[in-house]
Amino acid sequence: MAPKADYSELKKSIDTLIEEVATIKEQQKTIMSLVVQLDQMRADNLEKDKKIAILENRVADIEQYTRINDVIITGLSIKPRSYARAVAPANGGEPAELDVISMERQVAVFMQSKDIQLDCNSIEACHLLPRRGTNDKPSVVLRFVNRKHKIALLKQGRKLKGTNVYMNDHLTKRNADIARKARQMRREKKILQTWTANCKVFIKLNGTPENAKVLLIRNIEDLNEYDV
Template sequence: MGPKKVLSAEEGDDIKKSLEFMTEEISAVKLQMKAILDLVEEVKALRIQNAEKDRRLAYLENRVADLEQYTRINDVIITGLRIKPRSYARAVAADNVGGPGEEDVNSTELQVVTFLRSKGVEVDYNNIEACHPLPRKNDSDKPAIIVRFANRKHKTALLKQGKKLKGSDVFMNEHLTKRNADIARKARYLKKQGKIQNTWTTNCKVFIKLNGTPEQAKVLVIRYMEELDKY
């Protein structure tokens, strides 16, 4: 080996400056890395917070939807029934209804009860708390009519007689919220396509019955539209 090269003072200073510069750069990189890691941890924490907020929001939205549906639990929606002006209702004999006098009854209520009884549908006038057309976009003489009963058993008793209206183009259904009505509509579409065996609503809950053998044909309650996507 040859003789070792002796660095000059100038070269030594350059190397020292280079090392100092590299040390400063490494320190700066370390600081930047720490800042990046801190930001990553902050992002993780925010994601967790957002996920928790999303879960909380979803819970509250579902709670509101359940409460909204509960307020309609005693309602029946009647569609396809032609409603006459009030003057016509007063011309209908009150004894066909078995309720109070003509001047005290609501026109829509009187016509609804009279029609139902004409079809053999049993309904007690005294169990009805309210009866009126729902808001509509046009002046149709066949608006959807809401009938609110004093309790759920009277509503259920009326709906069980729905078959007596067959052929009249008048239908009785539960008063579903928009969300549940959309779920029920999709479930009926799946039934029409043969992808499920049957669907119905009870106490404003949407049920479906799956295809297959008796062991496979389970009955499920559907609360969310996404639950139908698999079918």
């Protein structure tokens, strides 16, 4: 009778093992299903991230395009508004209007002193930007009627050498951060050159004149590859 008892115990052990194996297989199926779902979720999120990046780039491009006719002038001493009101004709327009006209005149007078041609009739708007620090001179934004007047002014920027006054494209914060990092990389000789054109940031990689690539940089992350 002992062999039959041993056989019965063995059969029970085998049946238990079979059940455990079946349970493990079901668990494996569940795990594999979850892995597939996770992979799909990752793929979906990656696709969403790409779409978000595209939309963010479009918004950034639109924001930058609204400044396409702007020139930002930094380092120029501008008299305060009280001065503008004091020198304005007594029978002139509203004070705010007089402030703007006076600001344009101050910019024009400075440019003329540096033999820079500036047609005030081509200016659509002129205003100050908030100062970053208490000791910083305000930045002036000139918005031109069309881009050719803006380009004509920027081409004369070399005449400001040694004045600590600079004229540049009016970049968005995003593009300004890119340009700032690119200039730092140029100083560190990680790239050969950088510049802006039509509110876009370009870099020229190190190498021979024939082989050095010129790249348009749209995101600050694009610079990381060369920031080594």
